[in-house]
Amino acid sequence: MSETLRLRLLQLIPLVVFLIFWETAVRSNEKLIFFFGSPTKVASYMWINISNGRLITDTSVTLLEAVSGFLIGNIVGTAAGLALWYSRTAFLIARPYVIALGSAPIFALAPLVIIWFGTGILSKIMIASFSTVFIALSQSYTGANEVQSQYLRLMQALGATKHQTFRKLIAPSALVWVISAFKLNVGFALLGAIIGEFISSNEGLGHLILVASGLFDISLVLCGITMLILIALVLNTFIAQIEKPLLHVVAKYF
DSSP states (O other): OOHHHHHHHHHHHHHHHHHHHHHHHHTTOHHHHHHHOOHHHHHHHHHHHHHTSHHHHHHHHHHHHHHHHHHHHHHHHHHHHHHHTTOHHHHHHHHHHHHHHHHSOHHHHHHHHHHHHOSSHHHHHHHHHHHHHHHHHHHHHHHHHTSOHHHHHHHHHTTOOHHHHIIIIIHHHHHHHHHHHHHHHHHHHHHHHHHHHHHSOSSSHHHHHHHHHHTTOHHHHHHHHHHHHHHHHHHHHHHHHHHHHHHHHHHHHO
16 A cells, blocks of 8 residues: 555544544434534535536536636736835835735625626626735745845846846745745635625525525535535645646746
């Protein structure tokens, strides 16, 4: 048995133990099932809603919103963060605004985004983008400024221009921080999409969870949460898989 497979099996043990305990604890008590749901009921809901296509549709909508917002937020934030490296003055001017907007609770700003961009999918994408852009900006700028001073002095000694220094040293060095922002922003992109669906939507996992909670159907709520967790795991796995190839491509290009 390979070490990776062995590790994956060991990681599953706590989950299996938890599910067995959960099912055993609530099986014979309808009141407990009402308050906490049960694994078998959640699995049954998932099968039924996958069979009728509802869960696939809701998951697809939320995935599209989250991934679109993730890409927009990370691209804009990373570009802005790296661009601010060129001018310390520009960074100092922008800093209080970045802090202020980045600190504002997304749930408080979401109704404004709904008003500006409507109740369709665009507003959810924009909320997801807003949820991720400031983390990407902060991480990329920090990564650009974490380059050790001796390397900067070496580039100056070699007569490199600021653009050459950025291309050959700053951008490759900041990439680790940028990828770290990608990993952090998976959850924030999903959060933004779900908040948008909570406020105004007729489809998506946020809508499913909101309707299920209004019906006090805990098992259906957990079904939606389970799908959100699966989306997050898939996206994180994808980022982990492209991390090394991306580092290789950037190192080769720059």
